[in-house]
Amino acid sequence: MKPLHARYPFLAPSRTAVEEADVDLVGLIREDGPVVERAVERVTGALRDGSIGNAHPGTRVELLSYPVARVLVSLVDERICTRKYAHAEATRAISLFSAARNDTAELASARTERLSLSDLFAEFDLADALREDEEGYCVAVGTYLRLVSDLWGDEWRLVNRTLAGGEVTIASEELYSLLEEAISQRVSDGLPLSVPEEIAAPLESRVETVRSVLSDLDLTREIDTVVPERFPPCMKALLDSIQKGEHLGHHSRFAITAFLTSIGMSTDEIVDLYMVNSSFGEEMTRYQTDHIRGETSPTEYTPPSCATMQSYGDCVNKDEICEDEINESHPLNYYEYQLEQADEDELVDWREENGDGETATPD
């Protein structure tokens, strides 16, 4: 088992390494030691803040915790859990991959094994479906549609793309988004696994732990109070940009819209709120908002975690609540904390203040 296998446990060579090591996975699970501990951390971290947490220093523990985490996710058997877990694994893998590519010191080291772009293309059968050109990359349309099937945002829709000769053009910086999707699909592939009783029984209390984290998330989604002055700084800044009529990138629009739906705003209220900005067409805003709240899609999306907000440059004006109280975990946690701290009479819901159907923007 090599460090590269532990870094990218979803790769075929990593699976082979686990098989060849002939590990007694049932024994390891019964032992309930560091491998199970790390597996729980992978899944609960993914649910809490979209991150699978720091790697265990031991290559063997880190690698073996991946199949155990997939077993845990299978036993929980909730689509939101599988989806968030797969997404967190993919985000971590792409972040490691991109950091290693940019790390010239590592490049110089002949002893450090690295994953190349062509390795990833080969792993996901993309070598024949993807080629570089002067504008970025050209992707075979069938492959493109498969990879973007779960990606939110109108820019991924085929009608908004250049399609020529059966190929879709993407910008170089969009390649990582597609690779992330390929990894996420690989991680969730085959889930839920059919888990035999001899493995399920010793994991019972661990599954309960994951379920309890999942139910906390559901509670968070039940916030139904809109008090913009209590929003986290990142969401205040995004709202401010909308009010100023500025153009927002795909991830920023997704983040603020998912935040507003999560705190109980209706599609009509969000459409009203965005109307001040001419770059938000009513029809598209309605479509995107309904998609995010799960009315026209199989998934009810939650806003990105602080880690994801940071990676897209949307984490701005961090304050002491971000640093001390929520430990930069999730903008919804920030908002929930703020609502808990406030006196009841301080919390005037923006919707009550602005009356029925009146178009207004929060300060």
Ligand code: SF4
């Ligand atoms: S730390 Fe989190 S809540 Fe605070 S500004 Fe950044 S993304 Fe928002």
